[in-house]
Amino acid sequence: MNSYSEKIPQRPAWTEIDLGKLRRNLQLIRADLPRAVNWLAVVKDEAYGHGALDVARVALEEGAWGFGLSTLEEAMHLRENGITAPLLLLGERQEAELEWCVAHDLTVCVNEPHNVRTLAKLATDFGKQVPVHLKIHTGMSRYGVRWDEAWPLIETILAEKSLLLEGVMTHFSQSDETDKTFANLQFARFNEVLQTLEQKGVSVKLRHACNSGGFLDLPHAHLDMVRTGILMHGVFPSQVCRQIPGIEPVMSVKARIAAIQKLEPGEVIGYGMRYTAPTEQRIAILPIGYGDGFPRVRNEGCALIHGQRAPLVGGIAMDALMVDITDIPQAQMWDEAVLMGKQGQDEITVRDIAKLKNSVTYDVLTNWRLRLRRKSVNGKITTQKAQTILATDGHR
């Protein structure tokens, strides 16, 4: 972002993040979770496009233990902005990243001995005892040491006095479908590791397995902490998982009408002449396109204008799309249109956009481009509590 970009007038196309709804969602999640269970807010990829710092600040006020992130840059962004709560890096770290992690108290997941030894040495150099979370693969076959080969690595960690085995975790590959057979098999494998730890008298403060789907549908797997991502943003991980009433989408995508055209019968519109007007039509041009992350559709989808559905006509362009407003005569230049979200009684859901994209809701949320500036609403953080949290090292 350039130095002047905060000052110039906002483009008439933007994403709107309702931090009031976010807060409500987080309160409902926290209230649904047994008190003894900690809650990690996963804010990787800019909190799924919602703005990691804003989401983290609200989540701290609502009782998050810490935050889950993917990249070192994401974690440093929170640290540099005064977030002192635990930050857990979920993926795998390159050796060169480990020194940063120790220096800035970023918690690393480990799943092989080399990084364990490197971390231990760095911890000694820094004079710190460094917490680590051991990642167990129980069937997802992504990151992690296999559940049936974990013990030697645990011994390696325990042998390092400068390390603290603070967490043991696994990740479900399917927690939000009706059939929980595989999730339960994964959990049984994870339990084998936890039992071994218990038998050997090793106590670990945070045993965690659940993502949003597991949090909703696998209460027996909550253990000491759950890791929620998409649910915080008001989007359920699937349509068959348990629903918590009152949870609402946080993100909307909006644009203002930037031109109005009249089409005579037989006239065409847009690149490739993909649409021919059957009758006289009134068309609104919205200054948002696939260059902003809207799916590259033709004659599919719609926008909400004055609470009514205006169907998309023609093929969408990089920076513009066209909608038919013949039946919305009150629509005028610079009126607000909703591309995703609610207007009046109607709503275009994240799932609707995912269908247009032939993809999933996670992909839709994270792929709005940043040239659509994020406008946060209802988000004042005024309470003493948050200011204290941000100013001191409060949250462990």
Ligand SMILES: *Cc1c(COP(=O)(O)O)cnc(C)c1O
């Ligand atoms: C992304 C992620 C989550 C959060 O998943 P949601 O389905 O968005 O709740 C939890 N745990 C791990 C390891 C992740 O990578």
